Amino acid sequence: MVPLGASEGFWNSLAEYFRNYGNAWFLQGVHHVALDGYHNSLRSLDKGTDLVPRNEALRMEFFTASELGKDWSDPRKLQLATLFSNMSAAHNHNHSRSCAFECCEKALRFRPGYPKALFQRSKMHMAENRMGPAARDLMAVLASVDCSPQLLEQAQKCLDIIREGAGLEMR
Numbered sequence: 001m002v003p004l005g006a007s008e009g010f011w012n013s014l015a016e017y018f019r020n021y022g023n024a025w026f027l028q029g030v031h032h033v034a035l036d037g038y039h040n041s042l043r044s045l046d047k048g049t050d051l052v053p054r055n056e057a058l059r060m061e062f063f064t065a066s067e068l069g070k071d072w073s074d075p076r077k078l079q080l081a082t083l084f085s086n087m088s089a090a091h092n093h094n095h096s097r098s099c100a101f102e103c104c105e106k107a108l109r110f111r112p113g114y115p116k117a118l119f120q121r122s123k124m125h126m127a128e129n130r131m132g133p134a135a136r137d138l139m140a141v142l143a144s145v146d147c148s149p150q151l152l153e154q155a156q157k158c159l160d161i162i163r164e165g166a167g168l169e170m171r
Contacts, residue, residue: 015044019083022090031090038087045079072110081111088120100124113140115147119155131162138162 022037072080084107091100101124107117118137125134141147141155 011044015041015079017041018044019086022086026086026090029093031093034090035087035094038083038090041083042080045076045083077110081107081114081117083107084110085114085117085120088117092120092124097124097127113144115141115144115151115155118144119151119158122155122158126158126162131165135159135162 018037018041020037022034022041024034025031025037026034084103088100088103088107091097091103101121104117104121104124107114108121111117118141122134122137122141125131125137138155138159142152142159147155
């Protein structure tokens with residue numbers, strides 16, 4: 001039960017709880033449960049709306065329609081980008097590539113140039129043998145100033161694989 005007139009802080013705390021819940025299940029390899037956590041986090045960021053459908057295809061249509069009319073704050077856009085990027089990774093592990101790609105695109109719409117989402121999209125491009133777009137995303141990750149050392153290392157390894165496959169010299 002949600003308290004009547006719940007504050008912004010309440011919804012942010014609830015969103016963080018569900019994001020952490022999703023992350024914990026993701027790390028355990030139970031990606032469908034992780035997705036439930038991420039979806040509940042999204043619902044919390046939208047102040048508990050019950051309009052989010054349970055059906056995956058309808059849910060993606062809802063997010064497309066709902067985000068268009070919103071004037072999201074910058075901190076909220078960062079939260080949404082992180083959630084959609086996490087959802088993309090979970091969908092990718094579940095071999096639901098169309099949902100994974102769509103979530104990744106949403107993450108990049110909320111936070112253009114987001115290294116984690118660019119890397120996620122590059123892995124999907126590589127899986128579908130689209131090495132040009134994958135290399136472009138990886139180079140953008142490597143050029144980012146907002147990137148963890150681990151992600152930089154992974155991006156470099158992937159770019160090296162693409163270069164090896166193309167017979168290009170390594171850096």
